[in-house]
Amino acid sequence: MDLSAINPVLLIASLMVAATPLLLAAIGELVVEKSGVLNLGVEGMMIVGAIAGFAAAVETGSPLLGFVAAAIAGALLSLLFVIMTQVALANQVASGLALTLFGLGLSALMGQKYVGVKPPQMGRIDIPVLSDLPVFGRILFGHDVVLYFGIALTAAVWAVLKYSRVGLILRAVGENHDAAHALGYKVVKIRTLAILFGGACAGLGGAYISLIRVPQWTEGMTAGIGWIALALVVFASWKPWRALLGAYLFGGVTVVQLNLQAAGVAIPVEYLAMSPYLITILVLVILSADKSSAPASLGRSFHASR
C-alpha cells in the first residue's frame, strides 16, 4: 500500500470532474421536483444522453456538438415521460421506472457500433497565467467548459427559483397545483417545460461521463449515477447550492475509493466499489427525518376538470 502516491491536488481536480455528471443530473431533477413531478427516469435519460452525445461527437468530431445532441436526446426521452404523466396521467413512479428500463435498452441498441471507439478530446480551458499557479491553478482553472457550465447552471437555477417570477410560478405549481390552476397558471405546460429541462440536464450529465470522465462507451456505463442524483436532490432538501455540495461530496467518495483501489489498500476492490452506494443510503437515512422542504404536490397527478 502506498498512500503517498495520491496527489491531493489531482484528487480535488478529479473530484470536480467526477461530481459534474451528478451535479448536472441533480440540478435538472431538482427543477422537475420543484414543479411537483417525480421523474425516476434520470438513469435512463442519462444513459441515452451518454450514447447520443458520444455518437454525435464521434460522427462530427466536435465534443461540443456531442453535448448539444445529448441534451436534445435527454429532452426527447423525457418527452415520453411528459406524454405518460401529463397527458395520459399515468403513475409517475411506474412511468419513471419504464423510462429507465427503456433508456437502458435503447442506449445498448444505439451504442453497438461505438464500443471500443475513442471519442474526440474536449479541450481544456488554459488561461496562461492562472492555470500555472501552484495548487489553485490546477484545481480552479484548466478544466473543461462543461464543468464550469454545471456550476453556472447551479447559480442560475438558484437565482431563478429564488428571485424571479418564473421561479415563483414553478414553486407554486409544485406546492399546490390546484391553487396554481385556480390562479390561472397552466400547470401541465409549466410541468412539461420543467420535465424537458430535467431531461436535457440528465442528457448533458450522461454525455459528460461518456465524453470526458471515462471517455469511451460501454453498456450501462452510468452505473447508478442517475439514481444517486435522485438521492442527491433529497440530500440537498431541494436547494441548488446544497446539491452542488452534495455532488462534490459524492464525487469525493468515488474518487477517493478509486484512488484507494489504485494504491492497493488491503480492502478488497469490490468492497471499495460498494462504498458510494452505501454512503448514499447512509446520507438518506440521516436526512430523511426532515421532509418539510419537499414540494407538497410532489408525485401527484393533476387533472383540471374536477
Added chain:
Amino acid sequence: MIRLEKRPQPSRAWSMATPLVAVLATMVMGGLLFATLGKNPVEAIRTIFWEPLFGEFAFYYRPQLLVKGAPLVLIAIGLSLGFRAGIWNIGAEGQYIIGALTGAGVGLAFYPTESWIIFPLMVLAGAFGGWAWAMIPAVLKTRFGTNEILVSLMLVYVAEQLLASMSLGLMKNPEGFGFPGSRNLQQYDSAHNAELIAGTGMHWGVVAALIAVIFSYVLLNRHMLGYHIRLTGEAPRAAKFAGVKPARLILFCLGASGALAGLAGMFEVSGPSGQVSIDFNVGYGFTAIIVAFLGRLHPVGILLAGALMALTYIGGDIAQGNLGLPSAAIQVFQGMLLFFLLALDLLTNYRIAIGKPEVA
C-alpha cells in the same frame, strides 16, 4: 375538442383489455423498430412469438418457457403486493442475488456430504437471504422514513459487488483451475434443483411460483391482510381510519417480495444456472416489474404475463441467432410494452369525450 372525463368507476372491460391492446401496440411499434434495424418485421415478430411455441425446434424451447417464466412470476408476485399498497420495491434484482448467494452458500458448506435435508435448508436460506436484504429498506423506511425506492435500488449495486467478491473469493471453486465461479451445484446431487419430470423444464422453482400465485390470490381476496393492502393502495385515508398500521404493511410487503425474489435466485443458482458467477444475474428482478404491471398486479394476470415475457426472452434469443437481431432490441421491446401499458391505463379511469364541455 377532445377531452378526458373521469369515469365514476374504473372500467372493468378496459382493465382487462389494456394488456392485450398494449401487447398488440408493442408488436406494431416493435415491428417498426426491427424494420429500421433492417430486419423483416413480420419475420422478427413471428420468430419471437411463434417459433418458441410451434416452430421446428419447439420441443427444445417449450421447457425453457417454464425455466425463464418461473423466476419472473415468483418475483413479480412479491412485487405486486407492495405495488398495490404503494410500496415500491425496485431492488428485487439485489434480493435475487443475495438469495442465490445464501442458498448456494448453505449448499456449498455441506459439500460433499449427501443428505436429503440439504436442499430444503438451501431453500430456507435463499428465502431468508432475500428477506433480510429487503428488510434493510423496510426497516429504514419504518424507522427513519427513508425512501424505499432509492435504498432498495442502491442495494442492487451493493449486491452485485458482493456477488463479484463471492465468486472471486469465498465461494470460488477450489478445483476450478483458478477460473472465477463456484462449484457447479448441478454436479452435487443433494443441492441440485433438478427437473422433476425430465425434459419438461419443470423444477422446484416452477412449483414454488405456482404456489405463490395461489397464496397471493387467497391473500388478496380472502384475507384481512390482503384487504388492508388493497385498501391502502386504493384509499389511503380510508385505510388510516380503518386502523391499518402502515409500518406492519411495509415490513410485510417488502419482506414477502424479498423472500420470493431470494427463492427465485436460489432455485436459479441450484438449477438452470448451476453456479455462483459474476454474470449470474440477468435482470429478472427488473423485468419482473414489467411482468407485475402487465399482469395488472393480479396473481393470475402475472402468471400469464410471466409466460409472455419468458416468450420474448426465448424468442429474442432465437431472433438473435437466426436474424442477427441485437439482444438490446428485445430490452427496448420490453420497455416499450411497459410504456404502452401505463399509457393505455388512462382508458380504464378516464373516458375520452369529444365535443364541448357543458357549462356547470
